[in-house]
Amino acid sequence: MRFDTRTAISPEPNDAALVARCRAGDHAAWHELVERFSRYVYAISVQAFRLPHHDAEDVFQEVFARAYQQLDKLRDDEAIRPWLGQLTRRLCIDRLRAGAREAPAEEVEPAGIDETISELDEAFAVREALAAAPEHCREVIDRFFCRDESYATIGAALD
Secondary structure, rough: OOOOOOOOOOOOOOOOHHHHHHHHHOOOHHHHHHHHHHHHHHHHHHHHHOOOOHHHHHHHHHHHHHHHHHHHHHHHHHHHHHHHHHHHHHHEEEEOOOHHOOOOOOOOOOOOOOHHHHHHHHHHHHHHHHHOOOOHHHHHHHHHHHHOOOOOHHHHHOO
16 A cells, blocks of 8 residues: 555644634634543543543533633643643542542542643643554554554555
C-alpha cells in the first residue's frame, strides 16, 4: 500500500482555533470541542478521582455547562485542556466533599491525582498526535506498539 502525498489532508483545527470558533458562536465548533475533550474530562473523574459512574456523568455535565458559560474568561485559547482539567478537578473535589458530608472520609482528594492527570494528559496528547498522522503511519505504529509485531512482520504484511 502506497501513500499518495498529493492527497489533501484536512487536519483538525488546533485548540485555539476551535475555542475562537466557539467564542464566535459556532455551535458545530462547540460540539467538536465537547467531543474532543469528553474522554479527558470523564477519565479524570473516573480514573483520577475514582468517582462512581453516575457522579462522573454529573461532573461531566457540569464541566461543560460551566465551560460554555465561562469560555470568555479563558485567557489563553491554547490552554483549553488544562483549564478544563482544573475545572474538572475542582468539581470532582466538590463532589467528594459532598459525599464526605454524608459519610466520613479520610481524605477528600485521593493520593496520586497529579500523577494520574499527568498520565492522562500524556495519553491524550499521544492520541491526538496519532490522529493527525497519515493512515499509513498509524498502521505501522499500531502494529508495532499495540500489537507488538516485529519490523519484519510489519514489513511483510504491508509490503
